Amino acid sequence: MAGGAAVSVRGITKRYGDVVACDHIDLDLRGGEIHGILGENGAGKSTLMKILIGLVGPDEGRVEVNGRAESITDPQRAAALGIGMVHQHFSLVDELLVWENVVLGERGRLDRSAARSLVTTIGDRYGLGLDPDALVGDLTAGLRQRVEIVKCLRRDPAIVIFDEPTSVLTPQESEQLFAVLRIAVRDEDKAVALVSHKLDEILAATDVVSILRRGRVVDSMVTSAADARSLAQAMVGRPVSLRGSAMTLALGIIPDTVSDTTSDPGRGTAGHSGIGPDEPDPPTTTTSSAAPTTVRPALRIGNAVITRRGRVTLDHLTLDVYAGEIVGVAGVEGNGQADLVDLLSSLVALDDGLVEVDGVEVVSGRAGAMGAAGIALIPEDRHDSGCVLELSVAENLELSDLGRGRAFGRIDRAARCHHAERLIAEYAISCTGPDAPLASLSGGNQQRVVLARELSGHPRVLVAAQPTRGLDVGAIEFMGQRLRTAADNGIAVLLISSELEEILHLADRVVVIHAGRIRGDMRRAPAPEAAFDIDRLGLMMGGVVEAPEHV
Amino acid sequence: MNDRLTVPALYVASIGGAIVLSALLVSVTGGSAFAVFDALVDGSLRSPGAWGLTVTTMAPLLLVATGAIAATRAGLVNIGQEGQLLVGACFGAYLAVRLPGPGPLVLVATLLFAAVGGGLWAGIAALLKAWRNVPEVLTTLILTFVSFPLLTFGLRRRSLIGDRDTTRVNHINSGEQIPFDTRLPDLRIAGNQIDSAAILAVTVAAVAIYVLERTRLGARIDVLGLNPRAAQRFGVPQRPVAAGVLVASGCFAGVAGAVLLTGGTAGDRLSFGYSGNYGWDGLLVALLARNRVLVAIPMAFVFAALRTGSSFLATTGVDRKMTDVVQALLVLALLLPAAIEYVRRARGGRQPVAADRPGLGRRLAPVGGEVV
Numbered sequence: 001m002a003g004g005a006a007v008s009v010r011g012i013t014k015r016y017g018d019v020v021a022c023d024h025i026d027l028d029l030r031g032g033e034i035h036g037i038l039g040e041n042g043a044g045k046s047t048l049m050k051i052l053i054g055l056v057g058p059d060e061g062r063v064e065v066n067g068r069a070e071s072i073t074d075p076q077r078a079a080a081l082g083i084g085m086v087h088q089h090f091s092l093v094d095e096l097l098v099w100e101n102v103v104l105g106e107r108g109r110l111d112r113s114a115a116r117s118l119v120t121t122i123g124d125r126y127g128l129g130l131d132p133d134a135l136v137g138d139l140t141a142g143l144r145q146r147v148e149i150v151k152c153l154r155r156d157p158a159i160v161i162f163d164e165p166t167s168v169l170t171p172q173e174s175e176q177l178f179a180v181l182r183i184a185v186r187d188e189d190k191a192v193a194l195v196s197h198k199l200d201e202i203l204a205a206t207d208v209v210s211i212l213r214r215g216r217v218v219d220s221m222v223t224s225a226a227d228a229r230s231l232a233q234a235m236v237g238r239p240v241s242l243r244g245s246a247m248t249l250a251l252g253i254i255p256d257t258v259s260d261t262t263s264d265p266g267r268g269t270a271g272h273s274g275i276g277p278d279e280p281d282p283p284t285t286t287t288s289s290a291a292p293t294t295v296r297p298a299l300r301i302g303n304a305v306i307t308r309r310g311r312v313t314l315d316h317l318t319l320d321v322y323a324g325e326i327v328g329v330a331g332v333e334g335n336g337q338a339d340l341v342d343l344l345s346s347l348v349a350l351d352d353g354l355v356e357v358d359g360v361e362v363v364s365g366r367a368g369a370m371g372a373a374g375i376a377l378i379p380e381d382r383h384d385s386g387c388v389l390e391l392s393v394a395e396n397l398e399l400s401d402l403g404r405g406r407a408f409g410r411i412d413r414a415a416r417c418h419h420a421e422r423l424i425a426e427y428a429i430s431c432t433g434p435d436a437p438l439a440s441l442s443g444g445n446q447q448r449v450v451l452a453r454e455l456s457g458h459p460r461v462l463v464a465a466q467p468t469r470g471l472d473v474g475a476i477e478f479m480g481q482r483l484r485t486a487a488d489n490g491i492a493v494l495l496i497s498s499e500l501e502e503i504l505h506l507a508d509r510v511v512v513i514h515a516g517r518i519r520g521d522m523r524r525a526p527a528p529e530a531a532f533d534i535d536r537l538g539l540m541m542g543g544v545v546e547a548p549e550h551v
Numbered sequence: 552m553n554d555r556l557t558v559p560a561l562y563v564a565s566i567g568g569a570i571v572l573s574a575l576l577v578s579v580t581g582g583s584a585f586a587v588f589d590a591l592v593d594g595s596l597r598s599p600g601a602w603g604l605t606v607t608t609m610a611p612l613l614l615v616a617t618g619a620i621a622a623t624r625a626g627l628v629n630i631g632q633e634g635q636l637l638v639g640a641c642f643g644a645y646l647a648v649r650l651p652g653p654g655p656l657v658l659v660a661t662l663l664f665a666a667v668g669g670g671l672w673a674g675i676a677a678l679l680k681a682w683r684n685v686p687e688v689l690t691t692l693i694l695t696f697v698s699f700p701l702l703t704f705g706l707r708r709r710s711l712i713g714d715r716d717t718t719r720v721n722h723i724n725s726g727e728q729i730p731f732d733t734r735l736p737d738l739r740i741a742g743n744q745i746d747s748a749a750i751l752a753v754t755v756a757a758v759a760i761y762v763l764e765r766t767r768l769g770a771r772i773d774v775l776g777l778n779p780r781a782a783q784r785f786g787v788p789q790r791p792v793a794a795g796v797l798v799a800s801g802c803f804a805g806v807a808g809a810v811l812l813t814g815g816t817a818g819d820r821l822s823f824g825y826s827g828n829y830g831w832d833g834l835l836v837a838l839l840a841r842n843r844v845l846v847a848i849p850m851a852f853v854f855a856a857l858r859t860g861s862s863f864l865a866t867t868g869v870d871r872k873m874t875d876v877v878q879a880l881l882v883l884a885l886l887l888p889a890a891i892e893y894v895r896r897a898r899g900g901r902q903p904v905a906a907d908r909p910g911l912g913r914r915l916a917p918v919g920g921e922v923v
Contacts, residue, residue: 345784368786377784385780391773399774403786407768 004067005030006159006191007052007083012061014047021047023215024061029159029191034181036206036223037195038235044215045195049161052193053085054078065159084157086148088164094137101136102151122150125187126180141332142173149180160184161193166201168333168498178205199228199235211235296359298323298492299375299461304353306339306516313339315516316353321461321492326483328507329496329518336516337496338380341465344494345377345385346370357460368403376459378450380466380496386450387438394420394434397453427452444475451482462486465496480506561888569884573877582869591874594863595856603743604816608855610748611636611807611815615833616840616847617752617759618803623842624763625796626776631676631691632804633830634698635669639805640812641705642668644712644726644821647733647813654732661733662809669805670798672698677794677801684790687797695830703823712821726821735814746814753848755803760844772796804830832858835878839885854878 005028014022022044029035039045050056052063054072062069065081072078078085092101099115119132128146136147145165152160162181166174178201184190185207196202202209203223210220211234219234297320306314314336321327331337342348343355349365356362362373370377379386387396397420420434429448431441438446447467454462464483468476483506487493496513497503503510512519574584595605615632622629643665650657676690705711706724714722738745763769771792775782779789807829811817817827832854840847861874 345780346786347780347783367783367788371785383778385778385784388774388778388781390777395770399781399785402767402771402774402782405767407766407771408762409767410765411767411770 005064006066008064008067009048009052010062010064012048012051012058012063014044014051014056014058020215022051022058025212025215025217027210027217029193031158031189031191032185033208034185034192034194034206036202036209037193037212038197038199038202038209038231039212040197040235043197043212043235045197045212046163047215048212049085049163049193049195052078052083052159052161079155079157082156082158083161084152084155084159085161085163086145086152086165088167090144090148092136092144092147094135096136097132098130098134098136098139098147098150099132101147102132102154118154119150122153126153126183128180141168141334142170142176145169145173145177146180153184157190159191159193161195163195164197165194166196166198170332174201181205197235199231202231203228297321297356298358299494300354300356300359301340301343302354302356304340304343304355305351306336306343306348307351308339308348313516314343314350317513317516317518319494319511319518321494323460323490323492324487325508326487326493326495326506328503328510329494329513330500330503330510331498331513333498335513337465337498337513339516340513341377341379341463341496344370344375344461344463345379347385371400371457372403374458374460375463376454376457376461376491377463378447378454378465378467380469382446382450387446389437389439391438392435393424393429393431393438393441393449396438396449397423397434397456400453400457423452423456447475447479451479455482455486459491461492461494463494463496466498467495468499468502558888558892561891562885565884565887566881569877569880573880576876577869577873580869580873582867582873586867587864587869587873590863590867591857591860593860595858595860598863600743601859603740603745605852605855605859606749607744607746607814608816608858609851610746610752611810611829612833612836612854613752613756613847613851614807614810615804615830616836616851617756617844618800619834619837620840620842620844620847621759621763621772621796621803622800623837624776625772625793626779627793627797627800628686628688629673629676629691629797629800630688630834631673631693631695631830632800632807632834633826633828634691634695635672635801635804636808636811636830636833637695637698637702637826638672638808639665639669639801640808640821640825641702641712642671642805643809643812644729647729648715648727654730657730657733658735658813661813662806665805665809665812666802667805669808670802673801673804674794674798677797680797681790681794691797699824702821702825706821706823714820724823729812729819733813734819735810737814746810748810748814751806751810752851755806756844756848763844804833807833835882839882841889853881857881 007027007029009025009027012022012025012027013020025044025048027035027037027048037045037048047056051058052072054074054077057073063072064070065083070077070081072081072083075085093104096104099112099119102119103110103115116132119130122128123130123146126149128150130143130146130150134143136144139147145168162177165177169177181192181194182205185192194202194206203226206223208221209223209226209231210217211231212218213235299319299321301317301319304314304317305312317336317340319327319329329337329340339348343350343364346365346367346369354361355364355370357373357375360373362375363369377386383389388399394416398416417434423429424431424434427448429441429452430445438449441449462483464479467479467483483493483495487508495503495507508523510522577584577587594601596602615636619629619632643661646664647657647661650660672694673691675694676685676687679685679690680687702712703724706713706726709715709717712726714725714727716722716727735747735751738747738750763772771782771787774785775787775789775792782792783789808826811825811827811829812819812821817825817829833851836847836850836854840850857874857878861871864871864873
């Protein structure tokens with residue numbers, strides 16, 4: 001802990017309107033140390049890191065690099081000062097090779113052999129194991145992140161910032177990443193900042209930890225002296241009960257006691273629906289609130305195959321969702337979730353297989369067919385297909401009716417306005433009125449508009465893809481309640497998320513999607529801990545194990 | 552941000568700049584800016600019968616612009632109005648001199664057949680778009696340049712649109728005269744002759760406004776243009792609807808071609824370059840109206856005034872082409888504020904390179920088989 005800090009942040013403040021993202025933050029990143037930056041969504045972690053990397057200018061305060069006050073005006077300046085960042089989302093070109101991606105943006109002559117050997121050298125030094133001639137589009141998420149890491153380490157930065165690096169990784173890939181970080185600090189004396197909202201990885205991978213809450217550093221300690229409870233308490237600002245509570249799951253703490261219905265011989269066949277072409281058993285579990293009321297699934301996807309540009313994205317995917325249950329689809333991003341959502345949005349047609357709602361087949365890929373059949377959908381990126389930003393709130397609330405009725409029929413504006421006012425009140429949408437452009441609403445309120453529209457159509461099935469991504473804690477809770485209420489009202493809810501915690505928190509039944517297939521099926525145990533076998537889930541997400549009955 | 556110019560101030564500044572620049576250009580080329588302005592106003596508004604002529608000139612521009620706006624609102628970039636107009640005129644010319652019957656009926660048939668011609672020409676692009684998703688911005692433009700030699704080809708053949716009256720001097724490479732009784736009637740108001748095509752164009756524009764703003768079809772077109780994926784999800788299939796709108800916008804241009812032929816100021820028989828840039832100018836009108844048909848009406852009038860006014864420039868000793876330059880400067884001046892606003896918003900809302908758009912890993916490869 002001794003010695004000068006590589007980077008010192010003093011009194012950094014950043015305001016966005018009335019919101020104070022960073023409030024007089026002091027922070028030291030030292031060489032040879034992994035510094036965990038822990039905080040909830042919206043605590044100011046990302047803003048602070050963007051200030052360090054020069055993407056955002058602070059309103060107050062200063063940044064000292066190696067004892068000298070510096071003004072970091074842009075990422076180039078940050079790079080010159082030896083600060084590098086590996087972003088949460090990749091900025092890679094799929095069509096280029098690994099070495100081409102690494103040198104992308106370089107000036108001067110392109111030296112192919114030097115670039116290739118650079119990738120190999122850095123790869124060897126950190127144990128990254130990367131083929132410089134591989135096509136980036138063919139790589140797994142873990143390997144893609146390594147390309148990003150090489151891109152960053154190539155400039156030999158003294159300070160490396162990792163922003164939520166594990167969000168697209170399996171638990172096993174995360175372990176490998178932390179090993180790389182360890183090498184960087186141990187052998188090269190680099191200062192590493194690990195930004196995360198997951199307690200377990202902060203505890204596992206860091207030397208010191210600073211906890212941010214509402215833009216302030218509320219606590220800072222040596223990690224070995226910290227425990228999950230105290231960190232969680234500091235992070236949310238009140239005592240939390242860790243075991244079995246929703247907060248536990250939201251924070252990524254894994255209860256010691258887990259139960260796995262799939263490995264329980266007494267319940268093996270009854271509690272676990274098999275996968276594959278054969279008919280799965282209708283669920284017969286005793287899970288109280290989620291007890292399905294019908295034998296016929298509300299949503300049935302049978303042997304769905306989708307091929308895009310020669311790549312199979314859905315590979316004989318079979319999935320049933322019964323009325324009244326929430327089925328969570330866990331899995332690392334990019335394993336077919338996007339096409340599953342597109343399929344249920346009528347955006348893509350099946351090459352093979354079928355989709356049924358209440359036993360009636362729905363034509364896939366026909367505009368509006370899924371919605372007309374009773375599938376409501378909250379897309380992951382609401383701006384993609386969930387709403388039209390340029391239109392008004394009222395128009396967005398009526399999008400579901402767009403394809404219905406005569407083309408030259410006059411739109412009843414008064415009725416639309418009335419309808420909108422009712423939903424605005426019911427879902428507490430904060431806006432200036434039905435005619436407000438949707439773009440003028442905050443992200444959380446846009447999401448409420450989407451939710452209000454989808455639920456007001458009395459759907460049979462509700463599909464929610466990453467419904468809480470980018471929302472604040474209050475909005476996340478609201479969304480969770482609404483999903484639960486929908487299920488309790490007899491709607492079949494399909495929750496697709498790469499946040500395992502979200503699924504563990506909300507789902508009655510969890511399936512894992514991997515390489516376009518459903519790999520396993522776990523039911524929430526009726527045990528008091530009401531939990532799932534997370535290690536197994538992690539392995540299934542990585543494609544390492546299959547469901548036991550299906551080997 | 553707050554110390555920068557507001558949008559209305561930007562418009563005043565940029566239009567003022569365009570006028571000053573135009574005046575400078577006129578002075579540099581040896582003319583008098585005031586004389587030029589006088590001549591333009593005389594030619595378009597002040598002299599006897601001038602404004603009637605301007606309103607008549609406005610009609611085809613407004614028709615083209617209306618079609619272009621419909622296409623743009625559906626998310627299409629139809630820039631082939633010049634060709635669609637020309638093909639429409641050819642179709643109209645063929646029918647107008649051949650169809651027997653009372654003049655008014657033939658006239659209506661001519662206008663409709665011209666619409667079919669313009670629609671067919673745009674339909675080629677629409678078909679390619681629906682079938683293989685070929686960008687319509689390319690096909691419509693290319694088809695325009697195909698339409699020019701096509702006109703020449705037709706004019707050379709008496710069985711097509713060539714003049715069948717071989718006794719006439721200069722009958723080669725020119726079309727047959729449209730009979731008087733199949734021409735659009737003129738209205739006479741205060742010494743002005745206004746072609747009834749102006750009424751037709753404004754009526755069409757009014758209907759288009761109603762359809763776009765008040766009906767489900769309009770809502771579907773808007774959603775399709777703003778967010779095609781949302782449109783598909785909510786029951787508006789992109790390809791057929793886009794193709795339909797593209798054909799319709801070609802029909803508008805085709806009618807504009809027939810209007811030129813049966814009532815406009817472009818002459819009563821087809822010839823080389825008959826379309827006279829009406830298609831291009833109509834497209835500019837649509838561009839400047841920023842996708843609002845209501846704004847396109849005055850904008851079409853301004854463009855028509857520049858056209859009619861330019862015929863009076865000869866008296867000032869300034870080249871007629873000067874109005875093209877003025878027109879271009881005006882277009883730039885009217886687009887500049889919108890462009891500045893766009894750049895500002897893009898800058899203001901700029902997200903960090905890598906951390907902006909969450910995605911369900913659309914392009915990510917599946918994980919699996921990795922060495923543990």
